[in-house]
Amino acid sequence: MWKVPSIVFKTRVRDESVDGENPFRWQDVSTDDIFKGKKIALFALPGAFTPTCSSTHLPGYEENYEALKAAGIEEVYCLSVNDAFTMFQWGKHLGVEKVKLLPDGNGDFTRLMGMLVKKENLGFGDRSWRYSVIVDNCEIVKLFAEAGRSDNFGADPFEVSDATTMLNFLTK
Numbered sequence: 001m002w003k004v005p006s007i008v009f010k011t012r013v014r015d016e017s018v019d020g021e022n023p024f025r026w027q028d029v030s031t032d033d034i035f036k037g038k039k040i041a042l043f044a045l046p047g048a049f050t051p052t053c054s055s056t057h058l059p060g061y062e063e064n065y066e067a068l069k070a071a072g073i074e075e076v077y078c079l080s081v082n083d084a085f086t087m088f089q090w091g092k093h094l095g096v097e098k099v100k101l102l103p104d105g106n107g108d109f110t111r112l113m114g115m116l117v118k119k120e121n122l123g124f125g126d127r128s129w130r131y132s133v134i135v136d137n138c139e140i141v142k143l144f145a146e147a148g149r150s151d152n153f154g155a156d157p158f159e160v161s162d163a164t165t166m167l168n169f170l171t172k
Contacts, residue, residue: 001139004031005112009102012084024088031109034077034102035138041068042102043132043161044079044115047124048090052158053080057130058094064163065098071170073134075100081107081116081127104128118151132161134170142169 009031012024034040043061045053058078061068065076079102080087087101107126110116115129131145144165146157159165 001141003138004035004133004135004140005109006031007108007112009034009109010084010105011103012088032138034075035135037137038074039072039137040075040077040135041073041132041166042077042079042135043163043166044104044110044113044128045130045161046080046119046127046156048080048082048086049093052156054090054094057158057162058096058099060163061099062094062096064167067167068163068170071167073170077102079104079109079128081105081110115145115149117149117153121152121154130156130158130161132166134166142166144169 009029011027011029013027014023015025016023018025045057047053061076068076076099078099081104083105084103087103091101104110107116110128115131116126117129119127129146129149131143133143134141144160146159146161148157
């Protein structure tokens, strides 16, 4: 087991005291805020609004949220190397209500996890490799990383980072 990287995520939170059509404010959220003293499922994907991420990966975790909670997971996070505004609009577009979207805009967490890859072949720049982890009190218990991790990989494997694989591990 190893610890999750210690970073601060730049997030946006709803705040009714903020006037206007966009009642949100910036809030720093540390990895301790997310993981300390909790059992968390986190899955990471290449990008908001991309095909597999939008049609299968995030929706699969949203659909299996209650089963993951029943298996001992306290919260489920979706991480992508996208900014807070993009993550918010993506969640709104997909109707996400349960999974929490976590923007890693600078790729700091992803880089320290060893999962930052170049996707210049698609015009994406630096992105996250597709993976999921179970984290218990900041310790990574299990990592499910897709095969072939490398820069500008031609395919988008999606075999082991899905909610079903995680549920099977948790309930065996």
